[in-house]
Amino acid sequence: xxxxxxxxxxxxxxxxxxxxxxxxxxxxxxxxxxxxxxxxxxxxxxxxxxxxxxxxxxxxxxxxxxxxxxxxxxxxxxxxxxxxxxxxxxxxxxxxxxxxxxxxxxxxxxxxxxxxxxxxxxxxxxxxxxxxxxxxxxxxxxxxxxxxxxxxxxxxxxxxxxxxxxxxxxxxxxxxxxxxxxxxxxxxxxxxxxxxxxxxx
Numbered sequence: 067x068x069x070x071x072x073x074x075x076x077x078x079x080x081x082x083x084x085x086x087x088x089x090x091x092x093x094x095x096x097x098x099x100x101x102x103x104x105x106x107x108x109x110x111x112x113x114x115x116x117x118x119x120x121x122x123x124x125x126x127x128x129x130x131x132x133x134x135x136x137x138x139x140x141x142x143x144x145x146x147x148x149x150x151x152x153x154x155x156x157x158x159x160x161x162x163x164x165x166x167x168x169x170x171x172x173x174x175x176x177x178x179x180x181x182x183x184x185x186x187x188x189x190x191x192x193x194x195x196x197x198x199x200x201x202x203x204x205x206x207x208x209x210x211x212x213x214x215x216x217x218x219x220x221x222x223x224x225x226x227x228x229x230x231x232x233x234x235x236x237x238x239x240x241x242x243x244x245x246x247x248x249x250x251x252x253x254x255x256x257x258x259x260x261x262x263x264x265x266x267x
Contacts (some may be wrong), residue, residue, distance in 0.1 A: 084129070087116035087234040087242045087261065095125040095141055097160040102195035104229075108249075111230055114260045116242050120145050124163075124244070124259065127195075132250045133222075133257075136198040139163045139184055140247065142220075150186065151221040153264050154212040161211055162192040164204060166219070181241060182222035184259065185209040197253060223258040239263060 092113045097102065102132040111125035118227065126140040133139070143160040150156055163184040194206060210215035223243050226235055231244045241263025247254040 070081075070181045072149075075265075080130050087114055087121065089114050089244055091232070092123060095160075097141075097143055097144075097189070099141065099160065099189045100195075100206070102193060103138070103141065103162065103189065106138070106195045110128055112244065112246060114234065114244050114261045116240075121242075121261050124246075126246065126248055128184045129249050129251060131198075131246075132252065132255065133165045133182070133202065134198070137165050138192075138195050138197075138202050139165055139257075141189070142186065149262060149264065150212065150218040151183070151264055152216065152219070152220055154216065156186065156211055156218055158182055160189050161186040162189055163220070164208075165194075165222075166204060166217075167199065180222055180224050183219035184222060186218040186220070198221075221260045221263075226258065227256055235265075255263060 085143050090113050091235050092111050095107050095111060105143060106127050107125045107256050108128050111123055114121045115122050123143045124140060130139055130214045131137045140163045140165055141160060144158050146158050148156050163260055166183050168181040168183060185204060188210050191210060196232050205217040207235040211214055211218035228235060228245045231245055231247050241260045244261050246257055249256045
């Protein structure tokens with residue numbers, strides 16, 4: 067799946083290489099979204115440019131419950147057709163981002179560097195910011211983002227915290243990663259979103 071990433075309780079990782087991308091701060095999200103979702107987003111977002119073109123624009127929540135199952139973390143807009151971390155095609159448009167962990171079963175073993183993802187769902191289907199749907203319901207809703215049976219998601223990377231935020235870095239797998247801080251009730255939590263890169267599996 068293309069990728070966004072989150073810095074979770076982290077494993078040691080080699081220093082990040084210089085990124086091919088850039089990040090800049092932009093204004094409020096103005097796309098179509100339910101009032102419940104629109105109302106919880108920060109008044110500014112991040113525009114990520116990779117290899118000279120805009121890869122994604124991301125708005126995080128003003129205050130998220132943290133990286134807990136199915137919690138809404140933010141919204142992403144893709145200005146052009148793209149693909150998720152698994153390589154599934156995702157059409158240009160805006161999607162919600164909800165946290166989920168990849169199942170620890172034989173079908174997913176070694177499918178990504180971490181088991182942590184932000185799943186994409188069409189904003190027309192994801193209308194309640196406070197909801198935390200159970201895993202099956204979330205993955206079914208996310209599958210609509212790619213029009214297939216498998217949820218669409220961005221991998222959350224571990225390690226490589228930058229000296230300042232926001233920042234872009236290239237990780238050890240060659241993925242372009244956006245480093246930002248998520249506001250939670252317990253304070254700021256660094257997250258790393260793989261915005262360009264796919265699993266090798």
